[in-house]
Amino acid sequence: MDALISGLVGPYEFGFMRRALVGCLALSLSAPPLGVFLMLRRMSLMSEAMSHAILPGAAAGFLVAGLSLPAMTLGGLVAGLAVALLAGFVTRSTMLKEDASLAAFYLIALAGGVFLVSLRGSQVDLLHILFGSVLALDDPALWLMGGVSTVTLLALAVLYRPLVMECVDPLYLRTVSRAGGPVHYAFLALVVMNLVGGFQALGTLLAVGLMLLPAITARFWASDLSGLIPVSMLVSVIASAIGLTVSYNAEIRLPTGPAIVLAAGALYILSMLVGPRGGLLQRLVRRRHLEA
Amino acid sequence: MSGGIRIRGLTLGYDRHPAIHHLDGTIAPGDLLALVGPNGAGKSTLLKGLVGEVQVLEGRIERGAAAGAIAYLPQAAEIDRDFPLSVLDLVAMGLWRWLGAWRSLFRGRAECEAALAAVGLSGFEDRPIGTLSGGQFQRALFARLIVQDAPVILLDEPFTGIDARTVGDLLALIRGWHGQGRTVVAALHDLGQVRAHFSKTLLLAREPIAWGPTAVVLTPPNLERARHLSEAWDETAAICRRDHDDHGHHDHAAHAGHGDHHGHDHPGHHGVKREAAE
Numbered sequence: 001m002d003a004l005i006s007g008l009v010g011p012y013e014f015g016f017m018r019r020a021l022v023g024c025l026a027l028s029l030s031a032p033p034l035g036v037f038l039m040l041r042r043m044s045l046m047s048e049a050m051s052h053a054i055l056p057g058a059a060a061g062f063l064v065a066g067l068s069l070p071a072m073t074l075g076g077l078v079a080g081l082a083v084a085l086l087a088g089f090v091t092r093s094t095m096l097k098e099d100a101s102l103a104a105f106y107l108i109a110l111a112g113g114v115f116l117v118s119l120r121g122s123q124v125d126l127l128h129i130l131f132g133s134v135l136a137l138d139d140p141a142l143w144l145m146g147g148v149s150t151v152t153l154l155a156l157a158v159l160y161r162p163l164v165m166e167c168v169d170p171l172y173l174r175t176v177s178r179a180g181g182p183v184h185y186a187f188l189a190l191v192v193m194n195l196v197g198g199f200q201a202l203g204t205l206l207a208v209g210l211m212l213l214p215a216i217t218a219r220f221w222a223s224d225l226s227g228l229i230p231v232s233m234l235v236s237v238i239a240s241a242i243g244l245t246v247s248y249n250a251e252i253r254l255p256t257g258p259a260i261v262l263a264a265g266a267l268y269i270l271s272m273l274v275g276p277r278g279g280l281l282q283r284l285v286r287r288r289h290l291e292a
Numbered sequence: 293m294s295g296g297i298r299i300r301g302l303t304l305g306y307d308r309h310p311a312i313h314h315l316d317g318t319i320a321p322g323d324l325l326a327l328v329g330p331n332g333a334g335k336s337t338l339l340k341g342l343v344g345e346v347q348v349l350e351g352r353i354e355r356g357a358a359a360g361a362i363a364y365l366p367q368a369a370e371i372d373r374d375f376p377l378s379v380l381d382l383v384a385m386g387l388w389r390w391l392g393a394w395r396s397l398f399r400g401r402a403e404c405e406a407a408l409a410a411v412g413l414s415g416f417e418d419r420p421i422g423t424l425s426g427g428q429f430q431r432a433l434f435a436r437l438i439v440q441d442a443p444v445i446l447l448d449e450p451f452t453g454i455d456a457r458t459v460g461d462l463l464a465l466i467r468g469w470h471g472q473g474r475t476v477v478a479a480l481h482d483l484g485q486v487r488a489h490f491s492k493t494l495l496l497a498r499e500p501i502a503w504g505p506t507a508v509v510l511t512p513p514n515l516e517r518a519r520h521l522s523e524a525w526d527e528t529a530a531i532c533r534r535d536h537d538d539h540g541h542h543d544h545a546a547h548a549g550h551g552d553h554h555g556h557d558h559p560g561h562h563g564v565k566r567e568a569a570e
């Protein structure tokens with residue numbers, strides 16, 4: 001019992017572990033609700049593409065200023081927003097569907113980003129940018145993540161109703177209001193902000209992990225938005241805590257960022273099996289149908 | 293309620309190809325107008341044009357007092373029915389004009405419930421929209437139209453795939469709207485329905501064939517002409533020079549001659565000069 005308690009609490013005697021936990025909690029409050037909307041709008045792959053798009057921006061910042069938070073954040077924001085807007089533009093003005101144009105963009109972005117980092121940095125720098133360094137979050141990084149989380153939650157509160165309408169019936173929203181376009185772009189901007197915030201901890205490749213996995217997991221536990229959003233946040237918080245604790249306690253050295261995303265992945269698989277809304281077990285046990 | 297719309301020399305289309313070609317006329321306030329024509333005749337395009345969804349290639353739509361208060365029911369396929377939304381929330385979208393993004397739905401709830409009762413969906417408030425049948429879903433969309441309380445209501449093939457009883461109920465609602473002085477425009481296929489319930493008809497086949505009292509418009513010769521006009525989308529179509537012939541600039545005077553009378557062909561219709569496209 002003592003061993004269990006020390007295993008659970010022990011890691012957080014260290015400042016860097018507490019910082020990692022706080023950073024992940026901030027991310028867990030803002031990214032999963034966005035993931036819920038991405039999933040419901042069938043834009044899961046879009047967010048994946050956007051997270052890859054952040055890489056060359058961050059890499060450009062890295063080229064100019066080394067491992068500097070403001071430079072890499074700014075670069076990531078600019079690149080992410082540019083790809084989101086460009087993909088939309090290419091879709092509207094050519095015959096490509098959005099998923100195809102996004103796939104093209106993110107492959108270019110990923111290759112370009114790795115190329116840029118390698119121009120100046122070492123393998124370690126590249127790993128840092130690709131997979132983050134959740135155990136090395138400094139004050140500015142925590143402020144950034146907290147700020148992103150706060151802005152996201154406030155913006156979601158403001159945009160919630162038009163955003164839902166834009167998801168369900170964009171045509172209707174267009175006929176009653178001009179809010180549709182701005183709401184869509186504001187939503188994309190929030191996604192990019194959260195990916196940039198997440199990239200401090202989890203890197204550009206995995207930042208989207210805490211956004212999508214908890215949202216998809218929540219689908220097995222809740223059926224409407226008022227359930228999906230809190231459940232997704234909870235899943236993300238639990239995954240962060242498990243990932244951090246396990247990676248600290250493990251005998252061999254486990255990379256922390258991937259451990260967090262893997263924990264979220266484990267929760268997803270568990271939910272897929274036992275979740276009450278369309279989980280596999282639910283389907284295997286056939287209950288008799290109702291009268292009406 | 294005043295909900296008149298004037299249409300002047302209107303050409304609507306996609307990619308320079310007209311789907312509605314040189315339409316002139318007035319939808320008078322309180323009209324109960326059916327849009328009739330073969331598939332591809334431009335019925336949906338005209339409705340989309342009226343709500344600003346399709347680019348106006350030429351001419352004008354004068355919405356006057358109706359601007360901003362047009363309720364539009366598209367073909368249901370355009371709504372994401374997998375989205376986890378309750379029926380009540382779907383209906384409550386109709387309150388956007390009054391509630392916007394932030395005002396509380398609390399006082400609107402009774403109104404939404406009344407609208408659901410009016411379409412025969414009492415008790416469905418908390419059901420997810422994905423669980424409704426086609427007919428029930430269409431009823432829910434009509435409830436949203438009730439809540440929207442708009443002076444002009446546009447319906448795009450509202451009865452496709454709907455059973456007779458539901459159609460009867462929805463037609464009764466439409467008659468009710470007409471009685472309240474609202475303008476209703478509906479794209480329809482069933483000519484029997486149109487003759488029985490709609491006082492005016494616009495027969496379209498990309499070109500306006502006839503526009504006026506239903507009995508005058510839905511004659512065998514007119515219907516025959518509508519069938520004959522090609523549905524084909526001609527990739528190599530010539531550039532339409534019609535406007536350059538009969539009114540080089542878009543002033544009111546040029547249109548005044550045929551702005552108000554319904555049921556006649558556009559002047560200059562048959563003497564169209566054509567020129568090869570670049």
